[in-house]
Amino acid sequence: MKSPQPQPDSGEMLRRLDLNLLKIFHEITRAGSIGGAAKRLNLQQPSVSLALKRLEENLGVTLCLRTSRGVELTPAGQVVASLAEELRGAVRNLPAALAVALGEVEGVLTIEAVSGVVSPELDTALAVMSRRHPRVRLRLGIAPQRNVLDALLRDRAELCIAFDAAPRADLHYEALVREYQQIYCSTAHPLFGRHVTDPALLAPERFVLTGLDEPEEVQRYRLRYRLGERPAGTSDHLDEAMRLIGAGVGIGFLPTVLVQGRAAQAQFWPLLPRAILPNYLLYLISKPERDVTAPALLFLREIRRQLQGRGIPV
Secondary structure, three states, X not given: OOOOOOOOOHHHHHHHOOHHHHHHHHHHHHHOOHHHHHHHHOOOHHHHHHHHHHHHHHHOOOOEEEEOOEEEEOHHHHHHHHHHHHHHHHXXXXXXXHHHHHOOOOEEEEEEEOOOOOOHHHHHHHHHHHHHOOOXXXXXXXXXXXXXXXXXXXXXXXXXXXXXXXXXXXXXEEEEEEXXXXXXXXXXXXOOOOOOOOHHHHOOOOEEEOHHHOOHHHHHHHHHOOOOOOEEEEOOOHHHHHHHHHOOOOEEEEEHHHHHOOHHHHHEEEOOOHHHOOEEEEEEEEOOHHHOOHHXXXXXXXXXXXXXXHOOOO
16 A cells, blocks of 8 residues: 655745746646647747656646647646646736836726616726826727627727627626616607507517617517517617617617616607516626736726625616
């Protein structure tokens, strides 16, 4: 029977640990092979192999096994790979964290959002950000849903605001506001002043559709009652869809907060009872904190403070 191996002394291990070896090991895990890591690092393959051997000797464990398909991490290798990823993120975020601590943050904060977002917490966070950090330039873009998420994933934006029926595991979602969508008509429409309890009765009406900016919950609701089969107009931008509905082109779905917050709300008539309206969450979506810039980190802290102070569920 084998005697149990002595547990390594953490202090001694820390003194022997070479961070450059961890960096090389991280590239091995990302590439899935010694040769792939060598290409990423612009090193010779024997140098990468030697670095892996030295790291294993320093830690006293086998980190990966060579196979015909590359390398396969051992259980110990999976632990070290996870720690190497965390360490890489922490080091990359160190300049941003120092800038935040010293109050010397500058740069550009780009937020990409779907159209028609109404959120007092968002407005307050933007105002606080501008006042406290005047060297940060705020850039707010408006785009259809799929383009909003794409901007975040391709690093064209640090944060985004969107509805998302299929959240990604690699992104962080925080509920910003719950939106309800109502079917509105204009004062000039024959339905003005009427109340409709069965949405299916509106199926013959000409509709203004919101195209790429239609939340999945609203789309399912619309298709269930066969609404919009006679399209009269389309716009991916809610303000323009609102313009078409107000002009009497057709009836259509709009967020209730968008209409209620406009001076022209008397121009629009709600047709359905609130109890049966489709609704969904708008999220503030970001990457893990280790991957965000200093301006984005500051903004996240401020808007979270605003959302916590709201005190009501969304």
